[in-house]
Amino acid sequence: MARAYDDDLRRKLLAAYDRGGATLGEWAERFGVSRGWAWKVSAQRKHSGQAERVRNRTGRKLRTPPEVQRQVIGWFAAQPDLTLREVQERIERQARISLSLSRVWHLVRRLGLRLKKSRSMPPSATRKPTGSGGCRSSKPSAPSRRRS
Numbered sequence: 340m341a342r343a344y345d346d347d348l349r350r351k352l353l354a355a356y357d358r359g360g361a362t363l364g365e366w367a368e369r370f371g372v373s374r375g376w377a378w379k380v381s382a383q384r385k386h387s388g389q390a391e392r393v394r395n396r397t398g399r400k401l402r403t404p405p406e407v408q409r410q411v412i413g414w415f416a417a418q419p420d421l422t423l424r425e426v427q428e429r430i431e432r433q434a435r436i437s438l439s440l441s442r443v444w445h446l447v448r449r450l451g452l453r454l455k456k457s458r459s460m461p462p463s464a465t466r467k468p469t470g471s472g473g474c475r476s477s478k479p480s481a482p483s484r485r486r487s
Contacts, residue, residue, distance in 0.1 A: 344372065346391040349380050353390050356381065403446055407434045412450060420455040423447070 348370065356366050356377075367377035384390050407430060414421060414429060427443045430436050438446070447454065 343392060344376070348372070349392065350390045352377060352380065353384060403436070403438075404434070407436065408446070408450060410434070411446065412452070415452050423454065 352366055352370050352372070355361075355370075356363050361369070363377050363381055364374045367374045370377075380390075383393070387393060410433065411426060411430070414426065423440050423443050426447065427438060427440060430438055430443070
């Protein structure tokens with residue numbers, strides 16, 4: 340994948356264009372960049388007011404206010420067996436912020452909290468050990484088919 344040009348090149352191109360003496364397309368040729376890139380950089384500066392490249396962070400930003408984060412920590416301190424659904428309902432009711440269950444999960448993980456139970460999971464299917472440590476069998480063992 341191609342790398343972005345350095346901010347230094349952007350600043351130099353725009354400074355040369357600001358001094359005048361040539362068009363933006365001519366400066367692009369002198370600096371060895373495409374005219375489209377030069378136009379884009381110039382338009383971005385007009386829009387944002389800065390010559391440096393605007394850094395983009397992909398993905399949705401989770402912006403939960405610090406007071407809500409403190410509330411969630413308090414809820415878990417008072418009742419450590421909260422489920423995600425219960426936390427989601429409390430956030431909606433008290434903070435009036437609507438979060439999906441996955442966003443609540445990310446919030447809980449980011450705060451370093453752990454869930455103690457989940458009502459959506461079936462009970463554990465692990466059997467209790469027998470008293471003698473042997474295996475129980477509901478069927479008698481099959482007779483041997485070997486002829487004597």
